[in-house]
Amino acid sequence: xxxxxxxxxxxxxxxxxxxxxxxxxxxxxxxxxxxxxxxxxxxxxxxxxxxxxxxxxxxxxxxxxxxxxxxxxxxxxxxxxxxxxxxxxxxxxxxxxxxxxxxxxxxxxxxxxxxxxxxxxxxxxxxxxxxxxxxxxxxxxxxxxxxxxxxxxxxxxxxxxxxxxxxxxxxxxxxxxxxxxxxxxxxxxxxxxxxxxxxxxxxxxxxxxxxxxxxxxxxxxxxxxxxxxxxxxxxxxxxxxxxxxxxxxxxxxxxxxxxxxxxxxxxxxxxxxxxxxxxxxxxxxxxxxxxxxxxxxxxxxxxxxxxxxxxxxxxxxxxxxxxxxxxxxxxxxxxxxxxxxxxxxxxxxxx
Ligand code: PEP
Ligand code: MN
Numbered sequence: 001x002x003x004x005x006x007x008x009x010x011x012x013x014x015x016x017x018x019x020x021x022x023x024x025x026x027x028x029x030x031x032x033x034x035x036x037x038x039x040x041x042x043x044x045x046x047x048x049x050x051x052x053x054x055x056x057x058x059x060x061x062x063x064x065x066x067x068x069x070x071x072x073x074x075x076x077x078x079x080x081x082x083x084x085x086x087x088x089x090x091x092x093x094x095x096x097x098x099x100x101x102x103x104x105x106x107x108x109x110x111x112x113x114x115x116x117x118x119x120x121x122x123x124x125x126x127x128x129x130x131x132x133x134x135x136x137x138x139x140x141x142x143x144x145x146x147x148x149x150x151x152x153x154x155x156x157x158x159x160x161x162x163x164x165x166x167x168x169x170x171x172x173x174x175x176x177x178x179x180x181x182x183x184x185x186x187x188x189x190x191x192x193x194x195x196x197x198x199x200x201x202x203x204x205x206x207x208x209x210x211x212x213x214x215x216x217x218x219x220x221x222x223x224x225x226x227x228x229x230x231x232x233x234x235x236x237x238x239x240x241x242x243x244x245x246x247x248x249x250x251x252x253x254x255x256x257x258x259x260x261x262x263x264x265x266x267x268x269x270x271x272x273x274x275x276x277x278x279x280x281x282x283x284x285x286x287x288x289x290x291x292x293x294x295x296x297x298x299x300x301x302x303x304x305x306x307x308x309x310x311x312x313x314x315x316x317x318x319x320x321x322x323x324x325x326x327x328x329x330x331x332x333x334x335x336x337x338x339x340x341x342x343x344x345x346x347x348x349x350x351x
């Protein structure tokens with residue numbers, strides 16, 4: 001994907017991060033316009049509003065559909081903002097293009113469905129419109145990349161990705177835990193692809209949106225998609241995570257955009273130190289594996305079981321305590337050792 005084009009060529013390159021905001025759903029013409037005016041006043045340049053809403057279960061608000069397209073036209077005309085909406089079928093694509101929507105996005109539930117993605121890609125062939133692809137709900141990077149490739153193969157060159165968190169049994173504080181390693185790996189694999197973050201769907205709750213937005217910028221994301229509604233508590237969908245225009249304004253003002261200039265001297269030096277430390281880390285782990293294999297041989301010679309649960313639990317507890325003393329979480333150390341231990345066991349069994 002070496003020939004991707006900027007999402008909006010007429011936006012100055014300095015106008016980053018890209019900032020998209022708007023309600024989860026367009027509900028009424030009045031709510032759409034009132035929200036848009038407030039956001040335009042806050043300096044937002046791109047207005048999002050879902051017209052077709054994929055709901056996990058039937059019975060929720062499923063969107064106003066094509067009826068909302070003229071409302072988005074009014075937003076363009078009356079506020080000067082660009083508009084964005086979600087498409088999930090070829091009919092949505094045709095209607096949105098016909099209605100003059102400036103940017104389309106693919107929702108998480110659609111990205112995970114290769115048939116739907118191919119249908120959308122075919123419908124987009126020959127049209128020059130920017131398209132952003134949200135990650136699939138499942139933490140499956142290949143599925144995300146596959147969806148992007150289908151669009152690219154259909155000729156879409158103004159292409160980007162949106163990280164919106166992943167479904168998980170272990171959700172912690174989040175609606176969709178961020179699992180940052182996945183978007184970071186996407187960036188490594190596709191360094192030219194604009195990568196945006198949707199902190200609203202990760203958070204699920206208003207209070208968590210701003211810190212997640214900052215975290216995304218700190219990780220080098222190129223932009224944000226934030227849900228905002230004139231009266232969030234009355235929103236017909238995702239009411240708990242939408243921000244009032246004033247809160248959105250505060251979030252924007254508080255965001256710190258850090259330089260990603262990698263030639264800055266102290267950063268380059270620090271990176272070198274990280275690289276050297278990682279070299280040592282890999283060598284240490286390899287040494288540990290070699291010892292584990294020796295133990296494996298010994299256990300076999302003596303007829304002992306490979307897994308010794310008591311010893312393993314002691315090892316975890318001791319290192320978890322040590323980690324805490326040194327400013328790391330016990331849970332992190334347990335997870336790390338579990339992964340290392342798994343590989344040791346695999347190697348012992350392979351001998
Ligand atoms: C949305 O953006 O309102 C939406 C439905 O998001 P997602 O596809 O990420 O669940
Ligand atoms: Mn939403």
